[in-house]
Amino acid sequence: MSQISTPCYICEEELLEKNLKILEYVQQQSGAKIILALKGFAMWSTFDLAAKYLKGCTASGLYEAKLAREEFCKYNKNAEVHTYSPAYKEEEIEEIAKISDHIVFNSPNQLQKYICKVKEINPNIHVSLRVNPEVSSSPVDIYNPCGLYSRLGTTLQNFDEKVLKYIDGLNFHALCEQNADALEEVLAAFEEKFAKYFTNLKYINFGGGHHITKKDYDVEKLIWIIKEFRNKYNVDVYLEPGEAVGWETGYLESTVLDVFENGMNIAILDTSAEAHMPDTLAMPYRAEVRGAGVANEKKYTYRLGGNTCLAGDIMGDYSFDAPLHVGDTIIFEDQIHYTFVKNTTFNGVKLPSLAIKRKNGEIEIIKEFGYEDYKNRLS
Numbered sequence: 244m245s246q247i248s249t250p251c252y253i254c255e256e257e258l259l260e261k262n263l264k265i266l267e268y269v270q271q272q273s274g275a276k277i278i279l280a281l282k283g284f285a286m287w288s289t290f291d292l293a294a295k296y297l298k299g300c301t302a303s304g305l306y307e308a309k310l311a312r313e314e315f316c317k318y319n320k321n322a323e324v325h326t327y328s329p330a331y332k333e334e335e336i337e338e339i340a341k342i343s344d345h346i347v348f349n350s351p352n353q354l355q356k357y358i359c360k361v362k363e364i365n366p367n368i369h370v371s372l373r374v375n376p377e378v379s380s381s382p383v384d385i386y387n388p389c390g391l392y393s394r395l396g397t398t399l400q401n402f403d404e405k406v407l408k409y410i411d412g413l414n415f416h417a418l419c420e421q422n423a424d425a426l427e428e429v430l431a432a433f434e435e436k437f438a439k440y441f442t443n444l445k446y447i448n449f450g451g452g453h454h455i456t457k458k459d460y461d462v463e464k465l466i467w468i469i470k471e472f473r474n475k476y477n478v479d480v481y482l483e484p485g486e487a488v489g490w491e492t493g494y495l496e497s498t499v500l501d502v503f504e505n506g507m508n509i510a511i512l513d514t515s516a517e518a519h520m521p522d523t524l525a526m527p528y529r530a531e532v533r534g535a536g537v538a539n540e541k542k543y544t545y546r547l548g549g550n551t552c553l554a555g556d557i558m559g560d561y562s563f564d565a566p567l568h569v570g571d572t573i574i575f576e577d578q579i580h581y582t583f584v585k586n587t588t589f590n591g592v593k594l595p596s597l598a599i600k601r602k603n604g605e606i607e608i609i610k611e612f613g614y615e616d617y618k619n620r621l622s
């Protein structure tokens with residue numbers, strides 16, 4: 244039995260470093276630079292480790308860029324901060340320009356609106372345009388940046404050659420949890436549409452969604468693709484994964500609060516699918532529970548639900564070898580990426596604590612949340 248108070252996300256340092264070492268291998272073999280997408284994983288208490296291996300961060304806007312500057316760059320003086328937003332606001336652009344090494348615009352409109360101001364504030368900043376290759380095999384629409392009517396990135400049709408004199412690179416982001424063969428497909432479309440603009444470019448950013456640290460990912464193929472591309476066009480290549488950094492690096496621990504029957508066995512936990520495991524509902528997907536099977540695989544099946552009033556706040560149906568009791572621990576596997584970065588205090592439920600399991604097995608609680616965190620977000 245564990246002693247930590249639940250709910251709690253526990254990131255395992257050893258597993259995180261294992262992922263970082265795979266990414267380091269890709270960098271060494273391919274010559275690409277890999278930066279961390281804070282959108283998916285922003286546990287900054289681990290950045291001392293991440294900054295040893297990765298070349299910087301990619302930020303979705305001012306706050307993530309500030310976090311990268313404050314908490315990542317202090318461990319790696321050469322770390323780069325790349326900032327991309329679908330659209331920038333007038334009141335934020337100056338600070339973004341000041342603290343970013345790379346700025347990525349989503350449209351020629353935005354680039355032309357801000358380029359002079361950005362260059363005036365930071366003459367050394369690298370400027371890029373995100374383009375939309377209009378090819379993606381993303382498994383679900385909510386995570387498909389190249390779907391119909393996409394607002395993310397500039398299509399070839401909307402490309403304005405007037406921006407060419409300002410840009411140092413191009414970005415695309417078209418993948419979601421995908422293997423190297425999906426990258427190959429996207430690259431073919433990207434090159435076919437945009438290679439004519441590469442002439443004076445210094446780099447191409449291949450975005451995120453590369454599931455590099457997953458067991459069946461074809462790392463050697465990725466390395467080969469990047470090397471070929473770099474040789475062919477004589478440009479630097481960036482990758483900016485989020486998920487692949489946090490993939491299978493820890494778990495969410497929760498406690499059973501009540502057990503009863505209503506046509507089937509139901510257990511209510513002190514965590515929430517809606518507030519703490521949002522992609523189980525949005526993607527949707529089924530999180531693995533340690534020691535449990537699918538419904539009816541083992542002797543005792545329960546519907547696991549969250550502690551909010553949302554009827555659909557359900558993690559799924561799971562079976563166990565023994566009946567569940569109040570006070571039992573339930574562990575959801577692989578809950579470090581895209582979880583606490585998306586948490587809400589919906590229903591006033593307590594935010595799970597954040598902890599790191601050190602290499603010696605010790606669990607260090609880094610942060611606990613309480614009523615003030617709920618209150619401070621409201622007025």
Ligand SMILES: *Cc1c(COP(=O)(O)O)cnc(C)c1O
Pocket residue numbers: 280282283301327416418419420450451452453483484485486487
């Ligand atoms: C979300 C996102 C990423 C990271 O994607 P992962 O699937 O977490 O690897 C990288 N770049 C951009 C532009 C993104 O929107």
